[in-house]
Amino acid sequence: MAESARxxxxVVFGATGFVGRLLAAYLAEHTPPGVRVGLAGRSRTRLLEVRAALPPAAREWPVLEADAGDPASLTALAESTRVLVTTVGPYARYGMPVVEACAAAGTHYADLTGELLFVREAMSRSDAVARETGAxxxxxxxxxxxPSDLSTxxxxxxxxxxxxDxxxxVRLVATLRGGLSGGTIDSMRAQVEALQxxxxxxxxxxxxxxxxxxxxAEPDTPQPRDAGLPVRMPDGRWTAAFVMAPFNTRIVRRSNALQGWAYGRGLSYGEVMGVGRGPLGAVTAAGVSAGLVGAVSALSFGPTRAVLDRVLPAPGSGPSEAVRRNGWFRMTVDAETESGRRYRAIAAGKGDPGYRATAVMLGESALALTLDADRLPDRAGSLTPATALGDVLVERLRAAGHTYEATGV
Structure with missing residues (x-):
């Protein structure tokens, strides 16, 4: 379908959800005049309520009814827009029909999934079609x-x-302050259920x-373990297992392979969480690592999962506005080349990383797909932020107040 006919x-799909509302608000404040934005979801009534609470620039945005369980509605939605950004998760349950509709329609697509198995399946089912349609x-x-993908x-x-050379x-150490939403918990639960x-x-x-x-074609380069014992770094910091490492590391490795292993055929990439120094840092590191193992185990066992379901945030809920405002993230990424030269990258931003800062990242990704098509890498198919958006997204995030820099050490 010709873009001029759309x-x-x-379009923001899932605009009535917790993150969807944050994303819609960000776009209402940062989308240039003249860009035709729509809000989509299952309930027209709820979409109208969300739109009424947005900044004035969004008050005339159309609302579009679509349901992840109704393939015809998703086809119509995908064919109506040049770009679709979706926050409807867990993606393993609801995301595949959206990906397939966009790939078939030649519609550019962005999401915020952290679900490894979903991305793998979407890759196998949509990559060839999307490359053919240009999506x-x-x-x-x-x-x-x-932050992981663009830093590397x-x-x-x-x-x-x-x-x-x-x-x-390459080793990333993450530090952050933020909250947790019901949607994140639901995604973790869905992944555990899939493995079971x-x-x-x-x-x-x-x-x-x-x-x-x-x-x-991947080299046999040993890769760091995604989870392990607490470690004391040479500078005195203690590190613990990072809950996002199992997903982030694979996205970075995919970016490397999609670019013909341009980062290095022998790239070894790992991530940990920095938790402080001294005895308190050691105790915290041990607690974080044990807590991650315990959380996965609890979600895997029916009786304990039922208890957690009663006390953890429910889908559609999330951190308070104060928590979102006072949060922050900082990723320090140290790299050594094959010849021994050393570099360091910093990725940082204000706001709860999973919500306020994510709304910036997802919003700027959507705007890059919408407004910067002629400057983006000449690629289509199942992509990563680095391979689809590259320097264009780096520029946009810097302009939005985030830090992305790489220097020699």
Whole structure:
């Protein structure tokens, strides 16, 4: 379908959800005049309520009814817009029909999933179709996994500009302050349920190259474990397992492979969470690592999962406005090249990383797809933020107040 025949430039699907409302508010404040934006979801009444609470620029945005369980409505939605950004999750339950509709319609797509198995399935089912139609299907456009993906992208660019060899060893240390939403819990629950329903998926989930476009071509470079014991760094900081590492690391490795292993054939990439120094840091690191193991175990066991369901945030709920405003994130990424040269990247921003900062990341990703098509990398198919949006997104996020930089050490 010709782009000129489409009614909308950008549609937010899931605008009545917790993150969907935050995203709609961000777009209402930052979308240039003249861009045709729509709000989509299952309930027209709720969409009208959301629109009424948005800044004045959004008051005339059309509302569009569509349901993830109604393929015909998704086809009509995808064919009506040039870009669709979706916050409807868990994506393993509701996301696949949306991806497939966009791929078939040649509609650019962005989401904020952190669900490994969903991205793997979407990749296998939509990549070839999207490459044929020209659709950019861009997963992980939030705190999962833009800071990780763009930091490594910038490190490789900086090393290449210096004439250095490929990256060999890259380690990210994440520090943050933020809250937790019911949607995040629901996504974790969905992934645990998928692994329980099909034990063979555990081997897939444990594969460090699970999202590679060509698994057989991946080098045998050892990769850091996604979870492990607390470690004291040379500068005195203690680190613990990072809950997002199993997903982020695979997105970064996919970015490397999609670019012909441009970061380095021998890239070893890992992520941990920084938790402080001294005895308190050691105790915190042990508690975080044990807590992650305990949470997964509790979600895997029916009786304890039932207890957690009563006390954890419900779907559609999330951190308070004060928590979202006072949150922040900072990723420090140290890299060594094959020849021993060292570099460091910083990715940082204000606001709760999973919600306020994610609304910025997802919003700017959607705007890049909508407004900057002629400057984006010439790629289509199942992509990552770095491979689909690259330097254009880096520029947009810097302009939005986030930090993305890479320097020699």
């Amino acid at each position: 009614d909308h430039d950008l 950019r299907i861009v997963h992980a456009c939030g705190y999962d996994s833009i 992208f910038l490190l490789a660019e900086r090393a290449r500009a210096d004439g250095a 490929g990256l060999r060893d 329903g099909d034990p063979s998926l555990r081997r897939v989930a444990g594969d460090p190259f699970a999202l590679s476009p060509d698994r057989a």
